[in-house]
Amino acid sequence: MTQRCFSIPIVLGILLAGLGRSDARQAVTTNLAAYWPLDSFASNATPDASGGGHDATQSTASKQPTTAPGLFAGALDFDGTDDFLSAPDSPGLNVGSGSFTVAAWVKRGGTTADRILNKWDNTKGWLFDINAGSGGAVSPGFVRIKMSDGTNNVDYFVDAGLSTGAWTHLAATIDRTAKQLKLYANGTQIGTTQTLPAALGSLTNGAALGIGTIPTNAGNNFDGALDEVRLYTAALTQAQVLTLVQPLPPTALTGTPPPPTTPGRSTWPGPRPRARSRTACTAPSPRAADTSRSRRA
Structure with a gap:
């Protein structure tokens, strides 16, 4: 036998x-406006995997991020001095008066103020930052979301307990219907739910989208690695945010x-x-x- x-x-x-880990690529694809896995950088660009065609580019060699180990495949490392990427203005990247979510894995290389993702023309739009406190003062470990329609402003920041050299997932959800703003670190809400002003109007502008700094106003360049950067035209639920953190x-x-x-x-x-x-x-x-x-x- x-x-x-x-x-x-x-x-x-x-x-x-x-x-x-590649299962993360299947997490929450509904209302996905743009998705930069940041696995690679070649021919002056890193692709938008959402299918929207919003590839992020940098043609100046000295300002190009370098490839680095990531959580799923690769990541891009920014030098904190002048590295950044941008995607041209497009209707698909403008959230207008609608709800939206921004999310990214970050691994800080220093304790300076860092830009993660933004679409900002210095007057109107939105910013998603690390280390920016009230009035722009540096506050180590804080995460911030700022919005403006050119007249009405929202500037909310929370201590996320960020440290250097460790991966942390950050997300901000903006629900324009419920008029609520929430910030998350590793899938857990941090701070309190904020009520958006009823008068807050459209955030649409003609600026390029920036990863690592504001393309038209360089400064506070991101220092460290970024991975899995996403923009949604909907306010994700906490359960959905958690799938971006724990996709297995x-x-x-x-x-x-x-x-x-x-x-x-x-x-x-x-x-x-x-x-x-x-x-x-x-x-x-x-x-x-x-x-x-x-x-x-």
Whole structure:
């Protein structure tokens, strides 16, 4: 009688091979206006994977970010001096008076004020920053969202507990229908829900979108690595934001999702679950067993 034996860790490894970090690419695609994975930079550009055609470019060699290890494949590292990317003005990048969400994985290389993502003409639009406090004063570890229609302004910042050298997922959701603004760190809301002024109008402008600084007003350039930068034309729910932080499906062993992260520090992606070193064997079918016995007879 022949038995076929195999190691459970081997089988588990095969199962988990399909559950890799690339699953993040499937997270929340509805209302996705632009998505820059930042896996690569070639021919002066990094692609917009949303299908919207909003590739981010930089033609000046000295201002180009460099490729670096990322959370899913690659990331882009910005020098904090003059590196940045921009995408041309487009109706698809203007949120107008509608709801929107901005999100990105960040790994700070210093403690200066840093621009993450913006569409700002110095008067009108929106900014998503790190380390900008009240009145522009530097406040280490803070995350900020600023909006203006040219007359009415919103400037909200919260201590996200950011530190250098660690990946943290940051997101801001702006619900213009409910008139609510929320900030998230690693999928957990930080600060309090803010009420938007009823008079806040359209944020549309003719400026280019910037990653790493304001293209028309360079300064506070991002210092560190950026990954998985996204712009949605809808206010994501907290559950949806969390899928951007923890995109892995349930584990093969427990059927439960990975444990949640805490604000300010990214504990995901972590090590894969370890299986006990057991051996499983396939028993022969009844017919095979009968054949084996008849041969011995």
